[in-house]
Amino acid sequence: MKALLGLCSVFLLVLLALTGGCSAQMPHRCRTPPLLSGSMSVSARDGEDWAVVKYRYDAFGQRIRLWEFGQVQSKSFHVNMLFLFRESVVYTISYRNRTCQKNPLQASFHPSHIPHNASLLSQVVLGGSSAPGEGLLVNTWTGDVPQTGGKYLATVTEFGCIPVSTLYYTEKTGWIVTTYFNAVKGIEDPEQFIPPSFCSDADTEDEELDFFSAFL
Incomplete structure (x- = not known):
């Protein structure tokens, strides 16, 4: 298992947070900004596995680029992955060894958004609401993922549709909790989406991966 994030096709799309109530105008389903940089933490199996x-x-x-470290089944890992959906390929990159594994990517790209069939659970303020700047207004949505038989709670900011966190469940994975932080609109260095030169000689592996199996 290369990492825990196997949910990333739901990657920036399914998110969680729960706390006391607040209401402004009726929340609406939204799309995450098309260019986004940030970090996230993921835990599963009651925190035994994390990244x-x-x-x-x-x-x-x-395109999606990921740099990850964590622990799965009591073993630590560090992995660097580049998903190029238009080219239908995913690279697993090791700069230390200057090696590159190249696998066919069978998944289609799905822009991050709150799905059309999601149901609004609540609109709340994270933090405080007694003065400006003390809290963050967020919307929590719930729904099913037919492709995996899973279900989720997804929270995004009311303004900007920035991912906050996710709670995702399937019988196979159990509960997986993802928390997003330090999000910034835009990509500082687009060259991060270009495979390093030593990947040009990489042979394509036989095993096809989707966004889930790349991590599991």
């Missing part, structure tokens, strides 16, 4: 991830998300070019 911390830096990500770059490009909906225009249909």
Whole structure:
């Protein structure tokens, strides 16, 4: 298992947080900004498995870059992955060894958004609401993921549709909790989506991966 984030096709789309209530105008389903940089933490199996991830998300070019470290089944890991959906390929990159594994990517790119069939659970303020700047207004949505038989709680900011966190469940994975932080609109260095030169000689592996199996 290369990492825990196997949910990333739901990657920036399914999110969680729960606390006391507040209401402004009626919340609406939204799309995450098409260019986004940030980090997230993921835990599963009651915290026994965990990962911390830096990500770059490009909906225009249909590309995702991930730098991850963590622990799975009591073993530590560090992995660097580049998903190029238009080219239908995923690279697993090791700069230390200057090696590159290249696998066919069978998944289609799905821009991060609150799905049309999601149901609003609540609109709340994270933090305080007694003065400006003390809290963050967020919307929590719930729904099912037919492709995996899973279900989720997803929270995004009311203004900007920035991912906050997710609670995702399937019988196979149990509960997986993802928390997003330090999000910034835009991509500082687009070259992060270009495979390093030593990947040009990499042979394509036989095993096809989707966004889930790349991590599991």
